[in-house]
Amino acid sequence: MLSYLLFSVTIGGIYALLSLALNLAWGGAGLVNLGLAGFFGIGAYATALATGAGAPLAIGLVVAMAAGVLAGLAITGLTLRLRDDYLAIVTLGFGEIVRLVALNERWLTNGADGMSGILAPGKAALGVAGFNQAWAAGVTLLVILVWLLLRRLDQSPFGRALRAVREDQELAGFAGKPVLRLKYQAFALSAAVAALAxxxxxxxxxxxxxxxxxxxxxxxxxxxxxxxxxxxxVGAVLGAYCVVAFLEATRFLAAVVPGIEAVQVAALREALVGLSLLLVLHLRPKGILPERIPPAPKAPS
Structure with missing residues (x-):
């Protein structure tokens, strides 16, 4: 039971990093990124290839983040003239392209068979239980660190400039904000955090x-x-852990609802996810912890 809880905490932390990545691009700059799974996959394959070639863990993480940044810059460059639904469609297509490349390019990713034996530091020395404890603690600390950095970024002039772009990029441009550069920076940072996850x-x-x-x-x-x-x-982090708790709780539907099979449980779980999203949008459209926009600093008199 303890190993299962530690596993859930670790996955919750990874989802929290993905949520922070999405919140930076979407919540900060208004860039709708439906290709988040693509950046997630790029980071995973990049570090697997790097460490598989003999690189240590730290180098693998750096390579993953660098690959995410490059992909983020490329997508931003291709979608400069796109906004809202059009941007969402292109990023969704990018996520699927990454998955299909991983599926078909066996020489690089081993195709549908996947890549096994990826470096898992400490697993042999600590054992399964110790490894799970160490990774749950490590991922949680990393979530706190990334949250603190992004929180500080959100409260900085850079964060206020991103929100100006989110609300009205034309007006932000007229006010002298470098809209193009801000988009590049926001998407690249978001992609780096998603790749790290x-x-x-x-x-x-x-x-x-x-x-x-x-x-x-x-x-x-x-x-x-x-x-x-x-x-x-902080809302992104809280929401990520709530979603993981919800997903893990619904695994036990077969024991609660009589007469349903495993395949039906999987379908019911996905239906409950959709229903939950509708309920959240209806009951709390601004979320559990709504955004608080601080007042602009007063000009010196």
């Missing part, structure tokens, strides 16, 4: 395959950010 997932699981990066992950993260509070980093 993917790298941690790969090393924790020691196995990845294209099935791990389905668009459904993006839906989970959108639910987390929406439930927690769009535009507020």
């Amino acid at each position: 993917g790298a941690l997932y790969a090393h924790f699981q020691s196995y990845i395959s294209p099935d791990h990066f389905q668009p459904l992950i993006t839906i989970y993260i959108f639910l987390a950010v929406t439930a927690g509070g769009i535009g507020r980093p």
